[in-house]
Amino acid sequence: MNHVPDGNRLSNVERFSGFEDTYDRYRPEAPALIIDILTGYLGRTPSLVVDIGCGTGLSTMIWKDHADQIIGVEPNDDMRGKAERKLFDDTTRSNVSFISGYSNQLDLESASADIVTCSQSFHWMEPVSTLKEVSRILRPDGIFAAYDCDWPPTLNWELEQAYMELTNKADNIIAEVADSEEHAVKNDKGQHLTNLRQSGEFRFTKEIVFHNVEDCDAQRYSGLAISQGGVQTVLKMGTGVLDADIQRFCDQVSDHFQGRTLQILFSYRMRIGIK
Template identity: 55%
Template sequence: MIPEGNRSAHIDRFSGFQELYDRHRPEAPPLVIRLLTDYLGRRPGLVVDLGCGTGLSAFPWLDAADRILGVEPGDGMRHIALAKRAAIGSPANLEFVPGYSNRLGLPDGCADIVTCSQSFHWMEPSGTLREAARVLAPGGLFAAYDCDWPPVLTPSVETAYRHLIGSADAWNAAHAPQEQRAVKWNKDGHLSRMEASGHFAFVREVVFHHLERCDAERYVGLTLSQGGVQQALKLEASGLEDEIAAYRERVERHFAGQTLEILFPYRLRLGITPS
């Protein structure tokens, strides 16, 4: 039973391509761990990662927190995270569980940090913020952070990326059944919603970047890992396969068989509960 305030469409949107997602999406940058730990002022006891997907935002905390709990409602995504955990010896301080951001079933004040990596825009914000504030200890941190898509490359490739995403979104808007349509909350409103919630004594936005090595296969994979593209492919969007092929050719022409260091821009919105 999905708790009120959640939509099955948001879970189903990311089903069926979790291997592609995990292979190409970036892990949480080390700067996130450093930044949040510095604001907290100590090593976190428990980090709760909401909408953790395949664990890309949970595993980087392994050596930086006493315990990490990844919460993910999607079975396919969570199973990848569990398989990766088993592959490294099933560390006792890392768990992945099913759950929803507005009904965690955790004790009051048990967590030092609650994170949402590339996920807060899929969550009903008021209930999520209320639940995050409930499970956070005094002086605890809530952090929602996202990439600015696409990663920095060239005007022509980035324009082609936006056109492809736009084509997929237009097809979904016209052809997806009502129950399959996702509702995203605008990321630009994250900070103002956090501030208006009244749960935090301090809020701010931090903008930074991370450099990662990337080849043409990964850059295209990052594009195809976007939920809107995958939904349009499932709906057999007319002409989309041809547009993807042309996009792939453009990306491959730019990379010319090389692996390059490219810039991933990030925005992190931070809230700290009263001490």
């Protein structure tokens, strides 16, 4: 692992190691509405979109037909490696590339990007130094957007309750057994808009709320819960302490779906800043 710049935690990066295939298989691809909203605000096709904390590229590759150049930035080698393998398998994405980097120390030219995004990732970053660096690489009138979906997706209250019980139990296990310096530190997503406004880097800020409907079967709904970082952290401990809980959850999901494909609702919150 390369040197970690000040303001970043290695534990936040390593939280996502080792389950890139599970993550990429079950997590939602960024909705197309993201492109419509941001290009609408920009008023033109972006020449460069930078997607920071891009993971396996689920939020990066949606831009391939909507920007001249797209760069995904990801410090985790496993996640970025998965994105690069997908890129290798799809030669139509010649305007997409992935680089290693951290949100507050980007190897990109100043005033080079029209749009900078953080999809499901800004809460893992130190906000003050990140927003200063984002402002550096944004062109005048450029747009920063940090967006997240709510967990769990909307479908059935009993399944959602079971989903939250499973992920909460995983977080409690981590808190009990992991050393404090090994804890991943997640910032409050509810502070994203405040952080944008307090940065002084943007002349206009706003929160935009929208929804996206996706098809889902039992395997995917279970996979969404299992792909959560806390659950994966416990599984990587190798103790089996969560195995019975996961099995009960999967059985409950299977009983509800009964082999059907149903529609689930992802609710998104996007905070934007115009430089």
